[in-house]
Every structure is written in C-alpha cells, then in structure tokens.
Amino acid sequence: MLKLNKMNIIKELPAIKKNVSLAEYTTFKIGGKAKYFFIAKTKEDLIKAIFVAKKLKLQFFILGGGSNLLVSDKGYNGLVIKTQNSNLEIRKKGTIINFFCGAGAPLAKLVLESIKNSAQGLEWAAGIPGTVGGAIFGNAGAFNESMSGNIEEVEVLDVRKTVIKKFKNKDCRFEYRKSFFKKNKNIIILSAKLKLKNGKRKKIKEIIKEHLEKRKKFQPLNYPSAGSVFVNPKTGLKTGEMIEKCGLKGKRIGKAKVSEKHANFIMNLGKAKEKDVKKLINLIKKRVKNKFGVILKEEIISI
Numbered sequence: 181m182l183k184l185n186k187m188n189i190i191k192e193l194p195a196i197k198k199n200v201s202l203a204e205y206t207t208f209k210i211g212g213k214a215k216y217f218f219i220a221k222t223k224e225d226l227i228k229a230i231f232v233a234k235k236l237k238l239q240f241f242i243l244g245g246g247s248n249l250l251v252s253d254k255g256y257n258g259l260v261i262k263t264q265n266s267n268l269e270i271r272k273k274g275t276i277i278n279f280f281c282g283a284g285a286p287l288a289k290l291v292l293e294s295i296k297n298s299a300q301g302l303e304w305a306a307g308i309p310g311t312v313g314g315a316i317f318g319n320a321g322a323f324n325e326s327m328s329g330n331i332e333e334v335e336v337l338d339v340r341k342t343v344i345k346k347f348k349n350k351d352c353r354f355e356y357r358k359s360f361f362k363k364n365k366n367i368i369i370l371s372a373k374l375k376l377k378n379g380k381r382k383k384i385k386e387i388i389k390e391h392l393e394k395r396k397k398f399q400p401l402n403y404p405s406a407g408s409v410f411v412n413p414k415t416g417l418k419t420g421e422m423i424e425k426c427g428l429k430g431k432r433i434g435k436a437k438v439s440e441k442h443a444n445f446i447m448n449l450g451k452a453k454e455k456d457v458k459k460l461i462n463l464i465k466k467r468v469k470n471k472f473g474v475i476l477k478e479e480i481i482s483i
C-alpha cells in the first residue's frame with residue numbers, strides 16, 4: 181500500500197487542491213473544507229481520481245452540482261471529486277432523440293439543448309440545479325415527472341470490482357427520490373443515455389416558462405438553499421403543509437430560516453452554519469411527529 185502523503189497524491193493527481201471550502205461548491209453555501217479536492221473534467225479524470233483514492237485508501241465523495249447537500253461545518257476529511265465531465269452528444273433517429281451525456285453535465289445545459297433541438301421530455305427539469313449524475317442518484321423530479329422517465333441507460337463504475345458496466349432503466353430501480361445508486365455508494369455514475377421525443381419547440385418553451393414561473397412564485401429562490409429538505413410522505417398532507425400547520429414558517433435558528441414562501445425549504449440568510457440547519461431540521465421533525473405522527477425523512481444529503 182502506498183503511504184498517503186501530500187507528495188503521493190500530488191504525483192497521482194497533479195491538479196488536486198488542498199483545503200478547499202465546500203461552501204463555495206454547494207447551493208446552500210454552507211460547509212467546511214475538503215482535505216483534498218479534485219475537478220474531473222472528463223470521464224477518464226473521474227475514474228482516475230477514484231482509483232487514486234482507492235489505492236491510497238482515502239475516503240472519497242462524488243460532488244455534482246452540490247444542490248442537494250448539507251455539508252458539515254467540519255468539512256470532509258478525504259477527497260472530494262467534483263464531476264465536470266459535461267460532454268453532450270445528441271443523436272436523432274426517427275421521432276426519438278437521444279442525449280448522450282457525461283455525469284457532470286448540468287441539467288440546465290440539457291434543458292437548453294432540448295429547446296434548441298425541439299426535444300420533448302425534459303421540461304420538468306427546468307430550474308432544477310445540479311448535474312445529470314446527481315439527478316439520477318436521487319431520481320430528481322418535479323411536476324409529476326422525474327429522471328426515471330428519461331433514462332435509457334447509465335454507464336457506471338463499480339469501484340469494488342473495478343469494472344465499467346451499463347445499467348438499463350429497470351436496473352436503476354428508480355422510485356420516488358430513490359435509486360439503486362443511493363443504496364450502493366460503490367457504484368459511480370459516469371455517463372447516461374437519455375431518451376426524448378421529437379416535439380414542437382414553441383410548446384416545449386411554453387411548458388418550461390410555466391414551470392419556471394411556478395418555481396419563482398412558490399420557492400424562495402433569492403436565498404441559498406438545497407431545495408426541499410424532506411421528501412413528501414406517500415399519502416396525506418405534503419411535508420410543506422405539515423410544517424406550516426406546525427407554525428414553523430419563518431422559524432429561525434442562527435442564520436438558518438424556514439421559508440415563508442415554501443415551508444419545506446430552509447434558507448441560508450448569510451453565513452448560516454450546518455449546526456443551525458441541523459437544529460431546525462430536528463425541531464421540524466419533532467413538531468411534525470408530535471402533531472401528525474409522521475416521521476419525516478430528509479431528502480437532502482448530509483456529508
């Protein structure tokens with residue numbers, strides 16, 4: 181085994197950085213520093229960084245757009261690998277339009293290209309920050325649609341077995357905000373093939389505009405956040421409604437505040453700490469359990 185020291189890791193990954201603030205790389209703008217930080221601009225970079233971490237027995241974390249994360253104030257004592265393999269190739273065959281993209285491709289880029297190419301099917305994703313990899317991992321969705329409806333195939337790296345494999349849609353075991361990848365952290369998403377349909381550009385633009393207007397109206401987009409904090413229960417009231425009925429809209433701990441616009445959003449009013457957000461999360465969970473007997477589950481991921 182190679183001894184982990186600065187020299188070894190720099191030799192293996194010359195572009196690696198040390199002590200990088202993760203707050204800068206999350207939409208919540210919260211979190212301490214990553215001991216090591218590497219930006220993977222290509223699939224090969226991503227694979228190499230994972231192998232180096234494995235070889236050096238260094239824990240690693242794959243960071244996409246950082247839009248679903250609550251990072252510890254203490255930071256991350258390992259290697260954070262940020263995916264920026266944002267390559268995109270579009271192929272048309274009859275009425276089917278396939279997007280072949282790197283895991284680090286921003287959803288926003290795909291939505292923009294879907295308009296340009298009159299490709300219908302990704303309208304729901306407009307306004308969701310983050311990458312394709314992150315959206316597959318959490319089966320991101322909105323307006324009754326989700327990533328699971330677009331995925332044809334996912335290329336992955338099985339870190340334990342050191343092989344690259346292809347997952348068909350059903351292998352991804354998509355459920356509401358869940359996937360196979362969420363339960364199997366050793367399977368890293370490298371790239372994906374999305375299936376869209378030929379549509380009318382005007383109509384696609386109209387739907388996207390409608391969605392974006394709804395987001396602006398109902399979400400606190402003027403403050404840093406990580407989107408919805410909790411998932412919705414399968415039945416009954418939505419999480420936001422339960423939090424509202426507990427009288428917690430506007431509740432503030434430190435610089436973290438429950439949004440008045442959308443009670444399932446916690447906003448960072450500026451320099452909020454992870455511990456402030458955690459305290460709010462625990463308070464919400466306690467109050468909702470007492471009032472409704474519902475145990476809320478976090479959608480955001482803590483590292």
Ligand SMILES: Cc1cc2nc3c(=O)[nH]c(=O)nc-3n(C[C@H](O)[C@H](O)[C@H](O)COP(=O)(O)OP(=O)(O)OC[C@H]3O[C@@H](n4cnc5c(N)ncnc54)[C@H](O)[C@@H]3O)c2cc1C
Nearest residue numbers: 244245246247248283310311313314315317320321369407
């Ligand atoms: C204003 C706002 C609105 C939002 N609206 C929505 C919404 O409507 N619907 C919705 O579902 N979400 C929403 N979100 C949450 C978030 O944008 C999505 O969950 C998004 O898909 C996360 O992607 P990401 O690239 O930012 O992932 P990150 O936050 O970077 O990571 C999330 C998880 O995915 C893992 N991951 C990322 N890439 C890979 C990879 N290549 N291989 C393996 N694992 C990987 C990470 O390790 C981490 O565990 C919103 C967030 C904000 C801030």
